[in-house]
Amino acid sequence: MTGSCLRHIAIIMDGNNRWAKQRNLAGISGHREGVERIRDVMTACQALNVEVLTLFAFSSENWSRPAREVEALMSLFQLYLKKEARALKKKGVRLKVVGNRRNFSAALNRAIETAEALTNDSEAKTTLVIAADYGGRWDIADTAARLAAQVAAGELSPSDIDEGCFGRATCLGGLPPLDLLIRTGGEHRISNFILWQxxxxxxxxxxxxxxxFNAEALTGATNDFFSRQRRFGKTSEQCDPPSNFTSGQGSHA
Structure with a gap:
């Protein structure tokens, strides 16, 4: 590719419980503090002209956590939506929630729909995606099932289904391709998050x-990104060298 462009960042927000335990606090205290970081990181992304920030808030597998923790997380999610929707709209941020919503309460689903509708501004320059009750395998299987249904209904031919068609039908279809995936908390795996993307x-x-994790930590991650040469199957000689971009200085396009 020509140069490195950072349009879409995704983050696996890990370490909330450990943060709380280090301070002899209840686990939900770590999640509450983690919610505060969303605002900070969103602001930092806007300063970098990042178009999309996707956050892994609650995985398909997280339902197996203790019932009290799950209930507290759902309440915290609903509270976040109610408190932050207007602030996001004011900052020019469109909110999009992706995942399987069937296990959510009616009240939470209404809160999601209200927040999405409130921030659905065609002129918004930034999109915040929250992946909740989401799994990468679920996304792929759900996409395949919906495309298969279109084929069965005669709306789509099997020969029409290629990587582009499939990608557009996934949860993040229509958004810029994912450039940088960050995981906090020290683990080295992506834990079934946006596998296709x-x-x-x-x-x-x-x-x-x-x-x-704050703006400074995000700067370290983006500097790491811009120090790499993205080859996409080509040889290093065919590609431009890393940009050695320093976050906050000039354009990264």
Whole structure:
């Protein structure tokens, strides 16, 4: 590719419980602090002209956590939507929630729909995607099922289904391709997060726990991104050298 362009960042927000335990606090305290970081990181992304920030808030597998923790997380999610929707709209941020919503309460689903409708501004320059009750395998299977239904209904031919068609039908279809996937908390895996979209994303793992992840930590991750040469199957000689971009200085397009 020509140069490195950072349009879409995704983050696995890990380490909330460990952050709380280090401070002898209840686990939900770490999640509450983690919610505060969303605002900070969103602001930092806007300063970098990043178009999309996708956050892994609650995975399909997280339902197996203790019932009290799950209930507290759902309440916190609903509260976030009610408190932050107007602030996001004011900052020019469109909110999009992706995942399987069938297990959510009616009240939470209404809160999601209200927040999405409130921020659905065609002139918004930034999109915040929250992946909740989401799994990468679910996304792929759900996409395949919907495309198969279109084929069965005669609306689509099997020969029409290629990588482009499939990608557009996934949860993040229509958004810029994923450039950088960050995982906080020290683990080195992507835990069933946006598997299709992460195929050519750069991966950045940091030991920083999510409640401590701030604009400075994001700058470190983006500087790491711009120091790499993205080849997409080509040889290094066919591609431009890394941009050695320093976040906050000039354009990265």
């Amino acid at each position: 992460a195929a050519y994303a750069e991966l950045h793992f940091t030991p920083v726990l999510w409640p401590d």
